[in-house]
Amino acid sequence: MRREIPLIITGVVGVVFLLQYFIPHWPFDEMSGWFSDWFSIVQAFAIWLGALNLLKISAQKVIGKKSDWGFAVVIIVSFLIIVIVGLTGGEGYRETGTGFSWLYKYVYSSLSATMFSILAFFVASASYRAFRARNFEATLLLVSAFFVMLGRVPVGDNISFFLPDEYQLSQIANWIMTWPQTAGQRAIMIGIALGLVSTSLRIILGIERSYLGGGD
Amino acid sequence: MEHVALWIAAFLTLGIYSFLYKDNIWYKLCESIFVGISAGYWFVVLFWDNIYGKFWVGVFPPKAYNDAGELVNSAEPDYLLIVGAVLGVMMISRLIPKIGWVSRWPLAFIVGSTSGLYLINYFTSNMMRQVEATIIPLFGMNYELSAYDIIGNLVIVIGTFTGLVYFFFSKEHKGWFGRTAKIGIWTIMITFGASFGYTVMSRMSLLIGRIDFLFGDWLGLIK
Amino acid sequence: MSTRAKEILVIGIVLLFSIIIYLGKVFGWVEVIRFSPLVSMILIGILFLALLYILVLTLKGHLIERRAVFLFVAISVALPFFMTISQSARISPEVQQLYDNVSELPKGSKVLVSFDFDPPSAPELQPMAESFLHYCLLNDLKVIIMGLWPQGPQQANLAMDRVLKKEDIIAKKLRDGKDYVNLGFQAGNEFVIKGMGADFSSMFKSDYSGNSYHDIEIVKNVKNFSDIDFAFNLSAGYPGTQEWVQIAVDRYGLSMGAGNTAVQAPMMYTYVNAGQLKGLLGGIKGAAEFENIVDYIGKGTKYMLSQSFAHMIVIAFIIIGNVAYFKNERGKKKKH
Numbered sequence: 145m146r147r148e149i150p151l152i153i154t155g156v157v158g159v160v161f162l163l164q165y166f167i168p169h170w171p172f173d174e175m176s177g178w179f180s181d182w183f184s185i186v187q188a189f190a191i192w193l194g195a196l197n198l199l200k201i202s203a204q205k206v207i208g209k210k211s212d213w214g215f216a217v218v219i220i221v222s223f224l225i226i227v228i229v230g231l232t233g234g235e236g237y238r239e240t241g242t243g244f245s246w247l248y249k250y251v252y253s254s255l256s257a258t259m260f261s262i263l264a265f266f267v268a269s270a271s272y273r274a275f276r277a278r279n280f281e282a283t284l285l286l287v288s289a290f291f292v293m294l295g296r297v298p299v300g301d302n303i304s305f306f307l308p309d310e311y312q313l314s315q316i317a318n319w320i321m322t323w324p325q326t327a328g329q330r331a332i333m334i335g336i337a338l339g340l341v342s343t344s345l346r347i348i349l350g351i352e353r354s355y356l357g358g359g360d
Numbered sequence: 361m362e363h364v365a366l367w368i369a370a371f372l373t374l375g376i377y378s379f380l381y382k383d384n385i386w387y388k389l390c391e392s393i394f395v396g397i398s399a400g401y402w403f404v405v406l407f408w409d410n411i412y413g414k415f416w417v418g419v420f421p422p423k424a425y426n427d428a429g430e431l432v433n434s435a436e437p438d439y440l441l442i443v444g445a446v447l448g449v450m451m452i453s454r455l456i457p458k459i460g461w462v463s464r465w466p467l468a469f470i471v472g473s474t475s476g477l478y479l480i481n482y483f484t485s486n487m488m489r490q491v492e493a494t495i496i497p498l499f500g501m502n503y504e505l506s507a508y509d510i511i512g513n514l515v516i517v518i519g520t521f522t523g524l525v526y527f528f529f530s531k532e533h534k535g536w537f538g539r540t541a542k543i544g545i546w547t548i549m550i551t552f553g554a555s556f557g558y559t560v561m562s563r564m565s566l567l568i569g570r571i572d573f574l575f576g577d578w579l580g581l582i583k
Numbered sequence: 584m585s586t587r588a589k590e591i592l593v594i595g596i597v598l599l600f601s602i603i604i605y606l607g608k609v610f611g612w613v614e615v616i617r618f619s620p621l622v623s624m625i626l627i628g629i630l631f632l633a634l635l636y637i638l639v640l641t642l643k644g645h646l647i648e649r650r651a652v653f654l655f656v657a658i659s660v661a662l663p664f665f666m667t668i669s670q671s672a673r674i675s676p677e678v679q680q681l682y683d684n685v686s687e688l689p690k691g692s693k694v695l696v697s698f699d700f701d702p703p704s705a706p707e708l709q710p711m712a713e714s715f716l717h718y719c720l721l722n723d724l725k726v727i728i729m730g731l732w733p734q735g736p737q738q739a740n741l742a743m744d745r746v747l748k749k750e751d752i753i754a755k756k757l758r759d760g761k762d763y764v765n766l767g768f769q770a771g772n773e774f775v776i777k778g779m780g781a782d783f784s785s786m787f788k789s790d791y792s793g794n795s796y797h798d799i800e801i802v803k804n805v806k807n808f809s810d811i812d813f814a815f816n817l818s819a820g821y822p823g824t825q826e827w828v829q830i831a832v833d834r835y836g837l838s839m840g841a842g843n844t845a846v847q848a849p850m851m852y853t854y855v856n857a858g859q860l861k862g863l864l865g866g867i868k869g870a871a872e873f874e875n876i877v878d879y880i881g882k883g884t885k886y887m888l889s890q891s892f893a894h895m896i897v898i899a900f901i902i903i904g905n906v907a908y909f910k911n912e913r914g915k916k917k918k919h
Contacts, residue, residue: 146461146464147464149464149465149468150464150465150467150468151468153465153468153469153472154468154469154471154472154475155472156472157468157469157472157473157476158472158473158475158476158479159476160476161472161473161475161476161477161480162476162479162480165480165834173781176777177778177781177785178440178443179469179473179774180473180771180774180775180777180778181414181418181438181440181441181444181778181785182441182443182444182447182469183444183469183470183473183771183774184410184414184444184769184770184771184774184775184778184786185410185411185414185415185441185444185445185447185448186444186447186448186451186466186469186470187410187470187770187771187772188406188407188409188410188411188448188770189411189447189448189449189451189452189466190448190451190466190470191402191403191406191770192403192406192407192448192452193451193452193454193455193463194399194402195399195400195402195403196452196455197454197455198395198399199399200455212388215388215389215391215392216392218389218392218393218396219392219393219395219396219399220396221396222392222393222395222396222397222400223396223397223399223400223403224400225397225400226396226397226400226401226403226404227400227403227404230400230401230403230404230405230407230408231404231407235408235412235792235793236792236793237404237408238405238737238791239792240740240744244404245737246365247397247401248401248734248737249365249741250365250366250368250369251368251369251372251393251397252394252397252398252401252702253702253705254368254369254372254373254573254702255372255373255376255390255393255394255397255398256394256398256701256702256703257566257569257570257573257702257703257705257706258372258373258376258377258570259376259394259703260563260566260703260704261563261566261567261569261570261703262376262377262379262380263563263566264563264564264566264567264656264660264893265380265567265652265653265656265657267559267560267563267564267897268652268653268655268656268896268897268900269649269652269653271560271897271900271901271904272646272647272652272900272901272903272904273646273649273904274904275901275904275905276904276905276908277905277908281545281546281549282549284546284549284550284553285549285550285552285553285556286553286901286905287553288549288550288551288552288553288554288557289553289554289556289557289560290557290898290901291557292553292554292557292558293557293560293561293894293897293898294894294898296557296558296561296866296868296894297561297670297868297887297890297891297894298670298671298672298673298887298891299670299891299894299895301673302670314673314675318675318676319512320550320554321554321849321852322512322676322852322856323511323512323515323516323519324515324519324547324550324551325550325551325554325555325849325852326516326519326852326853326856327515327516327517327518327519327520327523327547327551328519328523328547328548328550328551328552329551329849329850329852329853330490330493330494330516330519330520330523330853330856331519331520331521331522331523331524331526331527331544331547331548332523332527332548332551333486333487333490333850333853334486334487334490334491334520334524335524335527336482336486337482337483337486337487337490338487340478340479340482340486341479341482341483341487343475344475344476344478344479344482345479347471347472347475348472348475348476348479355467355468355471356464356467356468357464363609367605370601380650380653381590381650401733401734402733405733405768406733406770409733409767409768409769409770410769410770413767413769413788413789414769414788417788417789418788422795473774477773477774477777481773481826481829481830481833481834482829484829484833484834485825485828485829485832485833485859486825486829489833489857489859490853490857492857493853493856493857493858516856551849554849555846555849558845558846558848558849558865558866559845559846560893560894560897561845561866561867561868561890561894562707562844562845562846562866564660564889564890564893564894564897565706565707565845565866565867565886565890566703566704566706566707567656567657567660567893568660568706568867568886568889568890568893569705569706569886570706571657571660571661571664571889572664572706572882572885572886575661575664576664578601578605579601579604579605579608580604580605580607580608580613580615581604581608581613581615581616581665582615582616582664582665583615
């Protein structure tokens with residue numbers, strides 16, 4: 145029954161959400177409303193699970209004095225600081241001026257923004273070392289990228305000032321984005337949608353069971 | 361206090377950037393702080409907005425009274441939310457390997473909900489509406505479109521159709537089918553090139569934002 | 584001197600300079616640095632010569648070290664901040680479409696703004712948010728803010744703090760709860776949108792500050808999407824514009840425009856083409872264009888020169904790499 149009950153849950157919930165499109169009245173609208181509310185709560189607990197798992201792994205690292213256990217201490221301390229500040233702040237915990245908003249603005253925002261901005265350097269380095277026009281298709285990709293990169297900044301029009309208005313780089317970039325790019329994206333989107341529809345159907349019907357994991 | 365805050369933010373920013381030189385303790389320290397703070401941030405926000413804000417307030421709605429002490433505003437308790445909380449607690453059981461199998465129930469609930477919703481959503485919005493937008497009068501209803509629009513419509517129709525042909529791998533790409541798929545791959549290469557251009561724009565924007573912070577907010581050298 | 588000693592020396596010098604410049608900022612010794620147009624041109628010339636040098640080295644078979652590439656990128660992105668070169672952004676059709684849709688809204692219309700992004704995406708989306716909110720508040724549109732990402736409503740507050748300090752907005756004497764409200768965040772991704780389609784109050788029991796939904800004047804007559812005149816979604820990933828289009832637009836008929844990070848924006852063109860989106864701002868260029876069209880001086884426009892330099896540098900590196908590649912390939916073919 146450890147695998148059968150989850151399969152039944154998946155099937156029932158999936159069918160309710162399917163049917164409420166076609167019968168948006170009682171009982172399916174009410175059931176989908178309950179399920180939507182439960183989903184919000186379960187998802188919150190799912191993310192809590194991730195956070196607590198991180199704490200568990202870090203604690204195991206510290207207790208076992210594994211390599212880099214010092215940084216695991218930093219992880220635990222950072223976690224506890226923001227949690228204590230946030231939970232003791234009451235409902236207005238993130239109002240401007242609170243400890244939580246300070247941590248958000250100067251620590252969390254700085255770190256997360258910087259982490260992602262580091263990719264800019266790697267994009268440039270990878271472009272220099274690896275981006276080669278080895279064949280026609282790669283050349284097409286490069287040329288398209290050049291037109292879009294130049295056309296999407298004002299310097300593109302500065303470079304192509306001698307061309308008629310409708311043939312300047314920004315207009316070419318607009319044309320690429322509006323027509324051929326849209327066509328390619330649409331083909332990819334339709335392909336993904338078809339795959340997703342078939343996978344969802346397999347999950348609801350219980351054919352696809354990989355999400356249950358292995359074992360009993 | 362703002363001075364301390366700016367220096368802490370700058371210290372953390374430069375610590376992350378020190379990775380560009382080489383992996384070092386400063387970077388590892390900042391990375392660990394980031395991991396801990398991120399997890400804690402989500403923990404707190406989800407507690408107040410969902411577990412307290414939705415579940416607790418839903419099950420035990422606050423009562424409001426007027427100056428005369430009369431009850432003026434009280435929602436009915438929604439006891440069904442307790443089912444969601446029970447499922448949530450079952451999810452946490454995953455931390456204990458012996459009873460971890462219990463988490464399959466809430467997992468099944470999430471997977472089932474998402475599958476049911478996605479099936480119709482993707483079918484209508486990402487497939488049917490897109491196909492509808494591709495079956496268009498190429499020259500307008502009365503040949504009124506400009507050359508620009510006609511060429512654009514032709515590109516959309518041919519590009520989408522050949523792109524889909526390319527993704528059909530059940531038949532070998534030979535002969536006319538192969539030639540059609542070839543045009544499809546050209547369209548997709550243009551798409552990927554445009555996506556690469558936009559990705560460069562996005563990543564550079566993030567870097568520009570941080571440079572603005574370092575030279576503007578921190579050092580005050582730029583406005 | 585050992586490498587370790589050199590590293591410590593460099594860190595020490597950087598720290599010392601930072602302290603001096605910071606103290607200069609605090610006590611007013613150091614002012615904002617602006618290069619004249621002549622100096623700006625000279626610096627551009629130096630960067631160009633540096634690129635030529637890299638080209639020569641690469642042609643000789645010496646791929647420059649990646650740390651040199653990183654330094655080059657950093658300098659190229661930072662220098663434009665000090666230059667006095669102005670650039671104007673030509674308006675794209677999808678940005679114009681968004682503006683046309685918003686400008687047609689009568690006074691008092693309810694505009695839902697969904698903040699679905701976090702701090703890493705702020706350089707691109709925050710300028711869009713500020714210019715859009717400013718336009719709405721200036722033109723007497725009622726703004727209802729919410730977020731599907733937990734950081735979204737906080738980013739919204741940062742944007743509102745800046746916008747509410749503008750003189751033209753102060754003059755309007757706007758009130759929280761009457762002219763604008765921040766409903767906060769709700770976990771549940773697309774299920775929140777679905778729930779809002781039936782009843783907003785089922786998803787948002789209170790606003791960001793804890794006031795009960797039913798006590799907030801601006802949402803008194805707002806039950807679901809049919810009571811919203813226009814929506815604007817700022818999105819950096821999942822959940823975001825795609826989910827809003829799939830549920831709010833296609834199922835509930837909401838009229839919606841979007842602002843996306845440049846990574847996501849190319850995919851949204853399909854929705855614009857199909858009429859599902861009523862306009863799109865893509866990346867920092869979209870932000871700059873919208874600031875231009877609504878006459879708002881913001882960071883989008885400020886960042887465009889650095890953006891131009893960054894793109895030119897990446898293109899230059901790609902060209903250098905490929906020139907060297909083709910030269911090597913030709914050399915190999917001649918040998919055979």
